[in-house]
Amino acid sequence: MPYDSQNRPVIGIDLGTTFSSISFWTGQGVQTYSPRGSNVFQSVVYFDERSKEFIYDTVAFNSGIFEPSNVCIGVKRLMDNKDIKIKFGDRQFSPIDISAMILKYMYKSVQDMFPEGVYNASGVVVTVPYYFKANQLENTSQAAKKAGLNLVGIIQEPIAAALAYGCLHSSDNIKREETILIFDLGGGTFDLTIFRVKEDSENLIFEVLGIGGDDRLGGMDFDNALLKHIIQAEGIDFQSESNERLRKRGKQALMAEAIKAKETLSFTDSAYMAVLNVIPGVNVDRNFTRDEFQEIMEGYYERIRNIIKNTLNRANVTPEDINKVIKVGGSSKIPMFDSLLNDIVGKGKIYSDIDPSLCVSQGAAIYAAYLTSNLNTRKKIIIIPVTAHALGVEDAKGKFVVLIHENRKTPARKTLTFYTDQDNCTDVDVQVYQGNRRIAKENAHIGTVHVSGLIPAPKRTLEINITFEVKENQIVIVTVAQKESKIKKTEVLRLY
Template sequence: MAAIGVVGLAAKQSRIRNISNTVVKVKQILGRSSGDPQAKKYIKESKCSVVEKNGKLQYEIDNKLISPEDVAKLIFSKMKETAQSALGSDVNDVVITVPFDFGENQKNALGEAAAAAGFNVMRLIHEPSAALLAYGIGQDSPLEKVNILLLKLNNVLVYKLGGTSLSITVIEVNSGIYRVLATNTDDGIGGVCFTEALAQHLASEFQRSCKHDIRGNPRAMMKLMNSADVAKHSLSTLGSANCFVDSLYDGLDFDCNVSRARFELICSSLFSKCVEAIKKLLEQVEFTAEDINKVVLCGGSARIPKLQQLIKDIFPNVELLSSIPPDEVIPIGAAIEAGILLGKENPSLEEEALFIECSAKDILLKGVDETGADKFTVLFPSGTPLPARRQHTLHAPGNTSSVCLELYESLGKSPMNEENKFAQIVLQDLDKKEDGLHDLLTVLTMKRDGSLHVTCTDQDTGKCEVITVEVAS
């Protein structure tokens, strides 16, 4: 969160007076174009005005246009200043963590913003990988590695509930190699949802005691949000928390005590969403709870005791790793990776983990079955190690002179629609056949950066079309 020149907690406090000039979730827009569905959703929800100029998205703050990259640079500058103050020396080298579903453009934009703030970016690593590094998973001794291979592969579920999103990833660990089997991110739930639910409860209590409904008053509700946020954090360690707001509305102070049990009741539907997401991801990879060997908790909101208990209930016989404060797990993993790269590795970490880029989503080819119904063939399942190459022969009716092949992407078994289509390739001027079929060979090559190269060839005539999709997943 950032306001002009103010970052973090200070910005969060100042949004009471300055909400229209306060930027939140900057990484949701960083490196994205205006046509990106995620960017459109963000622009619609943003309290700070977002406009497009010269093909780029920018924030309009106090009649000035500020790019997302400049906001990210400000945040990195503040982080650099904080680190130097804590260490008492210059801080230049850095490892940055990114969500698994970050595209190449987003990674580049983030790296450039860090470089502009004076950092030497040694490496960008995925957040789930950093979480595993924090606990030394996959960094075992050679003998331990052999034992793991003889028994079964180590499957780890990384559960990250941050302020604005929920991200769950299943990773297969094999001799220091991390392979993502499946991942899913839900931007519709995060720690702020719990804060908002508590703030709504406090507004109801204020109405009951003071006879004023303040839900339509942005300033008063923002005061309640700040108080609810503090109370939420307290309830992770205490049985109750006091919410006091000076001059909440019309000169009236507000004082209310909330128990942990009441908070859990208020947020019961949110807790249900948080655990249902785990079950859906396990279904996606056709796993049961017994197929998971470890669960790693990360993200500030994973501190909530009720959530931890619900996760334990799903995995009663699985080791739940929460000894490191969840909001520190990913930064610690990044610091360990930085130490490895600088040659200052922890003695217990004998070698660096090998990171393999994988496809973030299923890539499917649309065809038609014998009945004429749409048929989707998965060519790159999510988690496919990159680079990768696939080929598929598509049969089309011989009486047609052109064929359109459509590519789709998906995060699971949800039904396909036009929003999932990201590319198409058209093969024209085919020789018609009285009977028989056109045999079309499609070869797809996905590079490490997620870009996709597609070649489609008519086997009879050799006619060929080629397209390249810069970022396919």
């Protein structure tokens, strides 16, 4: 069947901490939907007590100013724990529920652009940060399924951005090799990824050379720092207001203005802020300058500088090796990061022909086209990732023993030898974890391999070999072998 880009397209969804977007594969390229006059949606849910209905997007964010206890912002930061309860009045929801509601709302908004019953995406790819662990990937995938989406894949945000850049500049007879740095600073996370892009007449290869970042660093943190600064500078004493609701409402209104000022300052030298009755009788009416903002950002700036330098070092890439920098994420528009990047990797490398706010969903749409064989290229796209987290097992003392380290190119394989710690033990459970904490249980649990039928023997005599094999496609093959007992058990664990 020919590809129907209108009614049955493949689409990519960037499910962001603060903003999300949906793009589709046109058959030739990518386009981003603007169902409500904007090509991004705010990832915000609000429960309206009066109508007993959920509302979304900008209206939800604005409504949250008046009823802060009924709004949920930044649910993506909670995706590592599906048992968290998010309360709206007397109703409770999990992070998966809320993410599913946001996805459903976005998808429905696009569907409503078409006559009823006509639009139905034939494949959906949703993006996640590189730093997401197996359970966060699984929870995201569950949210997509709960939203009724026809999920064909999940892709990491920087890989999607690299695909958007790489595929949109690909042609049949091109031959190239370049090193690119993806600088992704969004609302909630900072992701840095270094790729080697190699292209010839047959292959388009994206090889990850190194990753770095911080999953708790983004625009939301800048907003909080900004808010704190304004409260201090203006001497606003929220505690003097005894009504909690008025306090929350005032803070939220101030926050909304602070965000606006921050975004304006990316294009101007000063921004005007006005909020009446932050608490009854107290007004904020001031000019906010870029210099003032830069001062507040100093600590973040240094953290980001260190992450970039460390990531380059770990990847064995010198600043001169970087051919292009691709900025991704709304916060990458802050001009001081241009100076930082120029300073570190040299001037003239920042690539500007790609929209930082849209390239992730666009890359996801390209990946959806690739997975469903709708991408009109004869070339094979090869993605060679590295592990985002260490993988290992729990030892008898509860410590985390690493088999595959983080930032390791995949496929990767490693065997370690363990011994039973009790006499005549016939069963063992090998607990597999992902993360970087020394106590195994503090990491993300990704599976258990149960082995039974070991021959009885004194403790510390039976040699048990555990092998991990990590494939490029987010699969870990765990093999537990015990020679004398003639046991060799293999289990496939998915990282999502």
